[in-house]
Amino acid sequence: MSEVNHSTAAGQTLARNQQIVVFKLGQEEYGLSIDQIKEVVITPTVTRMPQTPAYVKGVANIRGNVIAILDLEEKFGLVRNTDADFKGNNYTLVIESDEYKMGILVREVPNTLSISTSSIENSIFTGDQQAEQSYIVGIVKLEKQLIIMIDIFKVISEQEGQLFKKQDEVAA
Amino acid sequence: MSNENKDQEYREIFLAEALENYTEINRLLTVVEKNVHDASSVQALFRITHTLKGNATGMGFDKIAEMAHVMEDFFGEVREGRILLGNEIFTSVFKAADVLGELIEAIKTPRDVKYRGIKTKLEIVIKNAKPSADKDSSAAKTQPGNVVASKENEQITTLGTEETPEPEVNNEAEHEVESTNVTFSDLVQVPVKKLDNLLNLVGELVIERDRIIANTASGHSSNEYSRLNRISSDLQYSVMDVRLVQVGFLFNKFHRIVRDAANKESKVVKLKLEGTETEIDRNVLQVISDSLIHLIRNSVGHGVEKPDQRKTKGKPEEGTVTLSASSESDNVIIKIKDDGAGIDPAKIKAKAIEKGVISAADANQMSDRDLIGLIFEPGFSTMDHVTAISGRGVGMDVVKKALDSIGGTVNVDSMIGEGSIFTLSLPSSMAVKSTLLFDLENQTYAIPLSYTESVISIYKSEIHKAANGLIAVHLGHTIHVVFLADLFATHTEPKKKRYQKFDQLHQEQKLEIVVVFFNGKRIGFVVDKLLQQKEIVEKPLKKPYDSIPFLSGVTILGNGNVCLSLSIPGIINSILNNQTSKTINA
Numbered sequence: 174m175s176e177v178n179h180s181t182a183a184g185q186t187l188a189r190n191q192q193i194v195v196f197k198l199g200q201e202e203y204g205l206s207i208d209q210i211k212e213v214v215i216t217p218t219v220t221r222m223p224q225t226p227a228y229v230k231g232v233a234n235i236r237g238n239v240i241a242i243l244d245l246e247e248k249f250g251l252v253r254n255t256d257a258d259f260k261g262n263n264y265t266l267v268i269e270s271d272e273y274k275m276g277i278l279v280r281e282v283p284n285t286l287s288i289s290t291s292s293i294e295n296s297i298f299t300g301d302q303q304a305e306q307s308y309i310v311g312i313v314k315l316e317k318q319l320i321i322m323i324d325i326f327k328v329i330s331e332q333e334g335q336l337f338k339k340q341d342e343v344a345a
Numbered sequence: 346m347s348n349e350n351k352d353q354e355y356r357e358i359f360l361a362e363a364l365e366n367y368t369e370i371n372r373l374l375t376v377v378e379k380n381v382h383d384a385s386s387v388q389a390l391f392r393i394t395h396t397l398k399g400n401a402t403g404m405g406f407d408k409i410a411e412m413a414h415v416m417e418d419f420f421g422e423v424r425e426g427r428i429l430l431g432n433e434i435f436t437s438v439f440k441a442a443d444v445l446g447e448l449i450e451a452i453k454t455p456r457d458v459k460y461r462g463i464k465t466k467l468e469i470v471i472k473n474a475k476p477s478a479d480k481d482s483s484a485a486k487t488q489p490g491n492v493v494a495s496k497e498n499e500q501i502t503t504l505g506t507e508e509t510p511e512p513e514v515n516n517e518a519e520h521e522v523e524s525t526n527v528t529f530s531d532l533v534q535v536p537v538k539k540l541d542n543l544l545n546l547v548g549e550l551v552i553e554r555d556r557i558i559a560n561t562a563s564g565h566s567s568n569e570y571s572r573l574n575r576i577s578s579d580l581q582y583s584v585m586d587v588r589l590v591q592v593g594f595l596f597n598k599f600h601r602i603v604r605d606a607a608n609k610e611s612k613v614v615k616l617k618l619e620g621t622e623t624e625i626d627r628n629v630l631q632v633i634s635d636s637l638i639h640l641i642r643n644s645v646g647h648g649v650e651k652p653d654q655r656k657t658k659g660k661p662e663e664g665t666v667t668l669s670a671s672s673e674s675d676n677v678i679i680k681i682k683d684d685g686a687g688i689d690p691a692k693i694k695a696k697a698i699e700k701g702v703i704s705a706a707d708a709n710q711m712s713d714r715d716l717i718g719l720i721f722e723p724g725f726s727t728m729d730h731v732t733a734i735s736g737r738g739v740g741m742d743v744v745k746k747a748l749d750s751i752g753g754t755v756n757v758d759s760m761i762g763e764g765s766i767f768t769l770s771l772p773s774s775m776a777v778k779s780t781l782l783f784d785l786e787n788q789t790y791a792i793p794l795s796y797t798e799s800v801i802s803i804y805k806s807e808i809h810k811a812a813n814g815l816i817a818v819h820l821g822h823t824i825h826v827v828f829l830a831d832l833f834a835t836h837t838e839p840k841k842k843r844y845q846k847f848d849q850l851h852q853e854q855k856l857e858i859v860v861v862f863f864n865g866k867r868i869g870f871v872v873d874k875l876l877q878q879k880e881i882v883e884k885p886l887k888k889p890y891d892s893i894p895f896l897s898g899v900t901i902l903g904n905g906n907v908c909l910s911l912s913i914p915g916i917i918n919s920i921l922n923n924q925t926s927k928t929i930n931a
Contacts, residue, residue: 220788220907223833224893232890232899232907237549239899239907241890274887 189290193313195320196266196283199251204286204313204320211269213283216242216276233276235267242276248328268325275329286320288313293322356452357532358594359404363449365534366397370416370442374435381430391420397445403597409448412460415467416441427474437466537627540588547584548882550577552901559903585774588628592670592679593621595630599641603666606645613662614649616641619669625677626774632751633679633771636744640681640767641666643741648685648765658762660684672773676795679769688759690716697722717757718865721745749914752778752795752897754863778883780910781859782876785829789908791881791900792870796913798862800875805854808847815847817858817869824860824869827920833895863917883910894919 192207214235219242221231228247232239242265245251265276266283293311308327313320370393376386398413419438422428440463447458554577558570596618607614649655649664656662667682690713697719698705708716720741748755752772759765772778772795780791781800801819808817808826815826828847850856858869883898885891897912 218906220899220909222890222893222909223895225890229890232886232909234901234905234907237552237901238887239884239901240887 190287191290191293193286193288193320193322194266194283195286195318196277196279197281198246198249198279201251202318202320203245204322205266205268205325206322207285209268209270209325211267214265214267214276216263216265216278230278233265235265235276238274240267240274240276242278244278245328246278270326273326273329277325288315355404355594359400359406360449360452361532361534362400363397363409363452366393367442367446367449369393370445371439374439374442377430378435384424387420387424391417391424394420399598399601403600406448406452408458408460409445409452412441412445412448412464415464415471416445418471419467422471422474428470434470437463437470441467540584540627544584544588545884547577547581548884551581551882552903556903556905581777585626585777588626588774589624590627590630591621592623592625592630592677593618595634595637596621596668596670599637599668602638602641603645606642607649607664610646611651612645612649612664613652614645614664614666617665617667619667620671623670623672623677624773625670625771629677629751629753629771629773632747633753633769636747636769637668637679637681639741639744640769641668644681644683644685644765644767648683648687650686654686673770675773675779677771677773679771681767681769682764684764687761687763688717688720688757688765689761693717693719715865717759720757721755752793777880778910780879780881782879782908783857783859783872784874784876785872789876789902789906790829790872791879791908791910792859792861793897793910793913794878796861796863798860798867801858801860801869802855803858804852805847805850805856806852808856810847819860819869822867824858824867825920826858826869826871828871830871832916832920861913861917863913866917866921868917868920881908881910 193204194207194210195202195204197203217233217235219231219233222229222241225231225241226248228244230242230244233242264279264282266279267276268274292315293313295311308323308325310322310324313322370390373386373390373393377383377390380386394413394417398410398417401407401410401413416438419428419441423430428434444458444460444463448460451458554570554573558574599618600616603614603616644666645664649666650658650660652662655664665684667680669680669682671678693716694708694711697703697716698708702719702722703711721744722742745755748769748771754770756768756770757765758768778791779794781794781797782789782791784790803817803819808815810816815828817824817826831847856871857873857875858871859875860867860869862868881900883900885898886893886896894915895912896909896915898910900908900910902908
């Protein structure tokens with residue numbers, strides 16, 4: 174995805190506007206490029222699956238498609254709010270690519286935001302080399318907000334590796 | 346009458362394929378003409394002519410087979426770099442392709458096509474490329490065929506002045522392209538992907554229908570939906586029927602495989618085909634095709650003895666491998682039978698102990714049948730030396746895995762000195778599965794009926810802890826009892842105690858147990874509540890969670906919830922693996 178951004182940015186003016194979808198995970202705000210998201214739906218009944226990591230909540234039926242539902246809060250190790258205003262993960266972002274189709278649990282209806290591509294800071298150092306190089310695309314700094322832009326498909330492919338590792342361990 | 350129809354059908358399929366091959370050959374030739382160093386196109390040409398040759402041989406179109414064979418040889422030489430492509434050679438190759446096209450055309454409208462001239466010319470080119478080696482084979486190639494010798498001579502003499510016959514051939518080729526379009530009209534080739542998609546949609550429709558009927562069953566009379574029910578069922582079966590192919594289509598390719606395998610081992614083997622008109626889902630056939638090839642090669646390589654050995658045993662020198670197919674309710678049974686030496690359980694036992702597949706103590710307790718079953722264990726081979734076609738010890742376990750993946754089974758029956766029978770039981774369709782639905786921790790799961798032996802209800806007090814497992818005895822069978830809930834939990838919470846659920850139960854609690862039988866193991870799964878028997882349309886899992894061993898797929902229930910369909914082979918293998926790793930640790 175980041176490659177696509179690069180090429181389009183290079184093709185036109187540098188200060189191009191980009192639509193992103195912003196959602197809250199833990200206390201942080203995360204952003205996804207809008208073209209990675211197919212729709213936002215009210216979370217359907219999720220069927221738990223065995224032999225998957227804990228952050229894979231299971232599978233659900235979304236318009237006849239059975240897709241995996243992920244909890245990124247659990248995946249990123251963000252502290253879960255246990256206070257009273259937590260009403261559950263009511264919405265699901267449906268992510269789609271040619272290869273993958275899956276849902277991400279969020280608590281509130283996500284916002285869409287139009288930002289200038291130049292406001293994405295690509296070179297960041299978080300101390301976690303792995304995460305930086307894989308799924309964190311950059312940081313968007315707005316007046317009162319800091320949005321972590323992620324490439325969801327890289328998150329998934331990282332998981333995939335973990336899943337297989339886990340299975341190998343089980344088999345060994 | 347039906348046989349004639351089948352023949353006609355085969356001819357049409359062959360014709361469509363052959364014409365496609367012919368078009369592809371022409372396209373690739375023009376590519377190669379522009380760039381003679383295009384190795385991948387030459388390779389593609391080699392492959393296409395090879396396929397065409399194989400198909401033509403299978404159908405008994407000897408002329409096409411001969412022509413394709415020469416072209417295959419030719420492209421083989423080009424690929425090896427022994428023939429350099431020049432203008433002159435291209436003229437010949439294009440002409441050869443045209444003649445090939447004419448021969449294919451001649452199936453539809455029988456007429457005499459002169460093909461030997463160009464064939465011989467190519468043969469000469471090939472012979473010149475490798476001066477000494479293959480005189481025999483090319484001489485042999487010209488021999489078969491029933492065209493009168495004088496005609497052949499006549500053709501050869503015209504070789505020098507090839508300019509004259511060529512325009513005529515070209516005209517004919519053009520003419521032929523026109524009539525070709527007509528052939529396509531009564532046979533449509535559809536990519537499998539489109540069929541899969543269609544089947545998926547029909548599956549959706551059936552699920553949706555069930556949902557609507559379930560929701561409104563109370564209010565309206567069920568009559569209202571009977572038409573919808575019937576039409577959608579008919580639609581579902583029609584789509585499934587489209588995906589069915591005759592096993593003969595695959596079986597016919599085995600003549601060559603048997604011949605090659607027998608030749609390499611200097612054995613004489615004939616292949617007998619039975620029940621070639623049996624229909625089976627195309628995807629199932631695709632999954633098992635490699636396994637079948639392997640089993641057939643094994644029958645020739647391991648089963649059938651050398652002619653002199655057979656003679657001393659009082660058998661005919663020629664061994665017979667019989668490949669038969671038949672339908673049995675929802676399943677297709679494929680049998681591979683040879684009249685060879687049979688499998689010696691004692692040999693298997695010795696080998697298994699030597700290779701460390703099982704311990705000597707275990708082996709002594711096993712029945713002959715179980716011992717023979719060991720050939721499906723990974724890394725097992727009884728051949729003392731590795732041969733070209735069989736005996737690498739990879740394969741039988743792969744066969745088993747392929748069958749497991751589609752919910753099929755494989756069994757071996759063998760009599761020393763009389764031969765072996767491998768019986769494959771395959772689902773005739775991969776899309777619809779008969780399952781038993783049950784509840785477990787407020788979720789509904791489906792378990793395929795093909796592995797389900799019985800459903801029993803027993804008290805907790807009848808289940809006993811034995812070593813690391815739980816055991817119950819029912820109707821004389823010892824059943825290994827597994828709490829599915831615990832099994833599913835061990836993967837997310839490895840520290841959870843193995844029998845937590847069991848220990849929590851009251852002594853007099855009645856337990857519902859689904860008993861499955863797979864791979865010689867009888868295992869009972871404790872579930873919360875049994876629901877009903879149901880035909881489900883199974884969908885594969887989507888990436889990236891498409892390879893969870895415990896699950897074979899998912900389906901959507903009438904209430905819109907997702908139901909997981911369990912993979913019995915996956916679960917049982919995982920249970921077995923856990924046990925073996927435990928014993929190693931201990």
